[in-house]
Amino acid sequence: MxxxxxxxxxxxxxxxxxxxxxxxxxxxxxxxxxPFLLKKEPEPFDKLKQQTRPQARSAAADSREGALRRASDRNxxxxxxxxxxxxxxxxxxxxxxxxxxxxxxxxxxxxxxxxxxxxxxxxxxxxxxxxxxxxxxxxxxxxxxxxxxxxxxxxxxxxxxxxxxxxxxxxTRQIAITEGFPDALDMMLVCVEAGQSLDQSIARVAKEIGGAYPELAEEFEIVSQEVRAGKERVAVMRDMAERVGLPDITSFVTTMIQSATFGTSIAEALRVYSNEMRDKRVMRAEEKANTLPTKLTLGTMLFTVPPLMVILIGPSIHGVMKAFGG
Incomplete structure (x- = not known):
């Protein structure tokens, strides 16, 4: 069969x-x-909450509960x-x-x-x-x-x-943060030298660079909100370095933590680190400029040498073939 x-x-x-x-x-x-393999049994605590839930509710409470229930259902x-x-x-x-x-x-x-x-x-x-x-x-x-x-x-x-x-x-996000960090650092230095605290400077920088560098502004905004919520600044800064995952941000966080730990001037630390970031930016630009000839070599060989060889050798080959053919 x-x-x-x-x-x-x-x-x-x-x-x-x-x-x-x-x-x-x-x-x-x-x-x-x-569906049977992935079926999840309801939690006993959820069953208990449904059984003990009061029946009489206002319309506003029902509306809020409905919105929360819809969000909970999606989750x-x-x-x-x-x-x-x-x-x-x-x-x-x-x-x-x-x-x-x-x-x-x-x-x-x-x-x-x-x-x-x-x-x-x-x-x-x-x-x-x-x-x-x-x-x-x-x-x-x-x-x-x-x-x-x-x-x-x-x-x-x-x-x-x-x-x-x-x-x-x-x-893409890390590249955008790297490109915007030197400008944000210069603006933060200006804010600190103007008399603002580090927390106020971070909040101001997050507000000012939102249009040009939204990724970096988002990170600074998270730092500002977590500090306002009462979280320790050291933990907040370390969380930022871990979230971004860039050496420049990690070095900046380390500098700020050391400055706060040993009681040195934050403005002076920012000034020194800002100068280092400017030097790094120049070095990155020079590195890209130095690698440009190497990248152009392959394109030059592929698109320039063959036509040149045809122009130089082509007539000679044509003459030789014509002579032997005649």
Whole structure:
């Protein structure tokens, strides 16, 4: 009977039919069993809160509760798949959350959303590849290598696309912060020398550079708000250095902490560090200028030398060929 079924599938779908049918059945089983595997049992404390919740409520309270419940429901949809959408190891989870924060995604569910996008894009493009392979196999014969490439390549591209996006976003954000930090440091020095405290200077710099350098302004704004909330300045500055992950910011934070610890002048420390940042900016510009000839060499060889050789040697070759041909 299995032979008859196999012959029927091959007659209907071609030689790749059995493989496509097995893959489709496997995906269907995954879709059916996945909700049961990822189902999360309700917490006993949540059941107790629902049982002890008072019945009489005002309209305003019901409205607020409805908004909170809708937000909670959206989070619960991700919480059901929490053990699947986020690393279970604490170190891996901390590293993933730090990477998302450095890329600018500070939401509570950013890691879960990242892994959810990986799964959805990978699975969706896998289905697209299977459908494409099915229709192509009906018009022409495909070997196993072509089938594997047509199905697995889109799935791999969809799975790694969020990783590439986050990494690219992280690099772009760090470059923007690096470019804006010297100007922000000069403005902070002016504010401190004008008599403002370091906290006031950070808040003022965050307000002034928001249009030109929004990424750096966001970091300074977080520092200002955390200090106003009562968190220790040393811890706030260290958190900023960890969030950004740049050597310049880490050196700045270390300088400010040492200045506050040993009682030295903050204005003097900022002035010295600002001069160092100017020197670093000049060195970066000189480094880019020095690497420019090397980068231009390949383009020059590819697009200049071949036409020049044709112009110089072409007539001679044509004359030789004409002489031997005559």
């Amino acid at each position: 299995l032979t008859a079924v196999n012959d029927f599938i091959v007659a209907r779908m071609g030689e790749t039919g059995p493989l496509l049918v097995i893959g489709g059945l496997g995906l269907m089983l995954i879709l059916v069993t996945l 619960d949809k991700l919480n059901k798949f929490a053990h699947f959408l986020e690393p279970q190891d604490k170190e891996q989870m901390s590293a993933a959350r730090l990477k998302m924060m450095r890329a600018g995604y500070r939401g509570k569910n950013s890691v879960r959303m990242f892994h959810a996008m990986q799964f959805l894009l990978g699975f969706g493009l896998l289905l697209v590849g299977m459908v494409y392979t099915f229709f192509v196999s009906r018009t022409q014969a495909l070997d196993m290598q072509d089938i594997a490439l047509s199905v697995l390549m889109p799935a791999a591209a969809g799975y790694y696309l969020p990783t590439y996006w986050v990494q690219r976003r992280l690099q």
